[in-house]
Amino acid sequence: MNLIDELQHPLVLIVDDEFLQRLPMRVALEQGGFRVVEAEDGMQAWELVQQERPDVVITDVVMPRMDGFVLCETVRRQEKWRYLPIVLATSLDDVISIEHAYQAGATDFITKPINWGLLGHRMRYILRAARTAQALAEREFELLRTRLEIIRRLGQAAEYRDNETGKHIQRMSHYSALLGRAHGLNAHDQELLLQASPMHDVGKIGIPDRILLKPGKLTVDEFTVMKTHTLLGGQLLDEEPSLLLRTAHTIALSHHERWDGNGYPNGLKEEEIPLMGRICTLADVFDALTSKRPYKQPWSVENAVDEIKRCSGTAFDPNLVRLFCEILPEILQIKATFPDPELSDTDCLSIAMLTR
């Protein structure tokens, strides 16, 4: 059967324990141009869904072994069958049963007694609507995936300019999400942190190579230029309608602010600094300290944690430092999950270089 035949003659799975119910349904649907397979209960239907891959299912509700509701739930548990249209043929037309049907994952329902003359048209309409919904959902997913990928690569492009590994942004974004969870952020905000924090240094794209790639300590003037990467990142991500990019804007602007007010670009203090920015600051510095870079050896975890504790209340939010220490085992799991590729040994430089 080729694709055109399949579209013209969709395969319908009829599920009913009574032969005398299946028979007129089969006749009506075959007259409507459908191909038909039949099952006597939900259990057999679930096997046939997997074997025959029907285009649409019409099922009775009350059946032995597995009823129509459980069949719906079983099918929907598998991502693969998320969009398979399932129509419940029911004489239970009370609100509770209908609600139960939709909760179980039914696409639609038909009340008994069924109008056999209209059944084929109704099933085609349901099938078409389900396919349109699937196509829309897939396109939306693809758009979202593409947008996230562009954002990820934009962040990575900025990191590649002064850090030869792309793993830094993966680690620091996961550290940030973990720290957000420890702070009590909900799952949605944790996801925002995960997706937005990779862009914290996106403004480095606008910093001249002679400064960004300078191996030694920056002069005062050079450091003044370097500090503008926060403002450049903020400008790059400004006036964005999407919450994700607005969060990225906030992080790009605030990830070098310090708890004591001596950070940049705005010298914000304590809780004036947006929480997302405070979280990313800590995650970013911990990863910079414990990573090997072309110009330095990694610090040990113990030394890095000591340094972070030492800077609690000056560079970092003390509450976040406390939470960070509590979740250190999980942080180290992330660190182990995204290791850097090997770099050649070079000299170790000061922390000042890491926190430019």
Ligand SMILES: [Fe+2]
């Ligand atoms: Fe930065």
Ligand SMILES: [Fe+2]
């Ligand atoms: Fe960074």
